[in-house]
Amino acid sequence: MRWRDLPSLSALRAFDATARHGSFAEAGRVLNVTHAAVTQAVRGLEADLGVALVRRAGRTVSLTEAGERLARALDDGFGTVAAGIEALRQAEARRVLRVTTTTFIAETHVMPRLPEFWARHPGVEVALSPSPSRVDIRREGFDMAIRALSDGWTEPPDEEVRPLARIPLLAVCAPSLVADRVPDLQALPWIVGEDSPWDDLQFTTTGIDPARLNRVKVGSPHLEMSACRQGLGAMLATEIICRADLEAGRLVRLPLAGLPVVTYAAVLPLGPRREAVDQFADWLETIF
Structure with missing residues (x-):
């Protein structure tokens, strides 16, 4: 198609509205322009095509034979466009909302509260993708990420960052690991991932030497919290992740000073997005 x-789309829209309503004035009201603007657009279309499309009859207009043919073609064409746009909107509305986040925040804080979101927004499907790695949300096709950001974070130019809460990082373990005694924190077994430079940095700021750490590796980040509850080692976790375990007595807080406060945030790619994405981000602000 060339x-x-x-002809201009505005001229075709003016003629289509005139043909549907039989009046320049009524077409103007539908298009939110003056009837003079509609009249001028239709006359310009006739000049462009070199054929009369309408006949004036007082305050109304009737279509010529050529006008009837064009009106039918526009009805089919605009109808196809409208149907295509509605199908696209419906497909986007049904598309699963993809959210990447850490294993712990997904399992302990977001998933247990999802029924509350669905009660407010029925029909919005949400798929959480827990991962210990930070992913490129735009490249990987995610609608948003829930991230823990260290102090000094800066907002990337291609992302919108919505801070949710400031949460302290804690050192925790099962009560059986300390047995009501003041532990030697350097000598304790610590559950640390295979490659965790961020954890090593936090240990360094507290005075613990990462090089002499008694590391317990459980093979999967999905198992670390469970291993900690079972007394296999201590670990670092944000307060929001271990809150329920602390309240229930399954974990206790260790006296490790110097740990930072992190910012949990919803991170969204800039640009156009579905209403459901903003609905989920707004809901996240209510649960943190």
Whole structure:
């Protein structure tokens, strides 16, 4: 299709509205322009095509034979466009909302509260993708990420960051690991991931030497919290992740000073997005 060979879309819309309503004035009201603007657009279309499309009859207009043919073609064409746009909107509305986040925040804080979100927004499907790694949300096709950001974080130019809460990082373990005694924190077994430079940095700021750490590796980040509850080692976790375990007595807080406060945030790619994405981000602000 050669767009430059077609009349202007505004002129076609003016004629289509006139044909549907039989009046320049009524077409103007529908299009939110003056009837003079509609009249001028239709006359310009007739000049462009070199054929009369309408006949004036007092305050109304009737279509010529050529006008009838064009009106039918526009009805089919605009109808196809409208149907295509509605199908696209419906498909986007049904598309699963993809959210990447850490294993712990997904399992302990977001998933247990999802029924509350669905009660407010029925029909919005949400798929959480827990991962210990930070992913490129735009490249990987995610609608948003829930991240823990260290102090000094800066907002990337291609992302919108919505802070949710400031949460302290804690050192925790099962009560059986300390047995009501003041532990030697350097000598304790610590559950640390295979490659965790961030954890090593936090240990360094507290005075614990990461190089002499008694590391317990459980093979999967999905098992670390369970291993900690079972007394296999201590670990670092944000307060929001271990809150329920602390309240229930399954874990206790260790006296490790110097740990930072992190910012949990919803991170969204800039640009156009579905209403459901903002609905989920707004809901996250209510649960943190």
